[in-house]
Amino acid sequence: MPTGLFITLEGVEGSGKTTQAAILGDALRRENRRVVVTHEPGGTRAGEAIRSIFLDPAVSLDVAAELLLVLADRAQHVREKLRPAVAAGEIVISDRYSDSTIAYQGYGRGFDLKLLADLNRLASDSMQPDLTLVLDVPVETGLERTRARVKGAIRGPDRFEGEAHEFHTRVRHGFLEVARAEPDRVKVINAAQPLEAVSAEILAVVSSLIKRRCL
Numbered sequence: 001m002p003t004g005l006f007i008t009l010e011g012v013e014g015s016g017k018t019t020q021a022a023i024l025g026d027a028l029r030r031e032n033r034r035v036v037v038t039h040e041p042g043g044t045r046a047g048e049a050i051r052s053i054f055l056d057p058a059v060s061l062d063v064a065a066e067l068l069l070v071l072a073d074r075a076q077h078v079r080e081k082l083r084p085a086v087a088a089g090e091i092v093i094s095d096r097y098s099d100s101t102i103a104y105q106g107y108g109r110g111f112d113l114k115l116l117a118d119l120n121r122l123a124s125d126s127m128q129p130d131l132t133l134v135l136d137v138p139v140e141t142g143l144e145r146t147r148a149r150v151k152g153a154i155r156g157p158d159r160f161e162g163e164a165h166e167f168h169t170r171v172r173h174g175f176l177e178v179a180r181a182e183p184d185r186v187k188v189i190n191a192a193q194p195l196e197a198v199s200a201e202i203l204a205v206v207s208s209l210i211k212r213r214c215l
């Protein structure tokens, strides 16, 4: 029975998750591995519809509605895409997953962490990543990177880019707390380094896991 690997990339905005997910996916494909790169919110048809509501700052959302949307997205993502792909032996790389709910809705918005752990278990059908990489950057560095992107007019600021600096600082702290609590699963990568250095560090951690699992 083939079993793949489930890797998640987490971190504050502009930490480089999307860029690094693509680079890691390409590097593993060059080793002839079967790879799926996906993201939350989104990653399924239902998820993309949820994402467009979720990220649109013109759509007013209560924080409880915001929480329930990311959980609905995850419930569909796990059952439709993540679990089947891992069961088929693929290496699945997800740009954000359940730790984002702990960091954003827990540390950021103030929802009870125990409640979120229970809800995450329901939404994810208890599917845990084999490895989570927290790309850690100072909040200001991440926001500067995303501001440069907004200036380039690719897209406007989303719901979270408008939040106060303290919000993003709590979120960053949340990710680091998750890493402290689960050191076997969660590795922190210094994502303030140049892009190539971050990619090399990520590939080294992932390759070592692949070797340990004899994949």
Ligand code: Z5A
Binding pocket: 011, 012, 013, 014, 015, 016, 017, 018, 019, 020, 040, 041, 055, 070, 096, 097, 098, 099, 100, 101, 102, 104, 105, 145, 146, 149, 158, 160, 161, 191, 192, 193, 194, 195, 196, 198
């Ligand atoms: N959210 C939530 O609240 N609860 C949940 O449970 C989940 C999500 C799952 C998703 O937005 C939002 O959903 C997210 C949390 C919330 N909002 N926030 N914040 P998204 O998917 O649109 O945005 P994001 O996940 O935050 O990604 P991002 O803003 O696109 O950032 P990123 O993916 O980490 O970075 P990037 O796009 O790869 O890079 C940003 C720029 O920096 C780009 O121009 C790169 O070329 C550049 N870059 C990347 N790495 C480097 C280095 N090392 N040096 C210099 N420049 C770099």
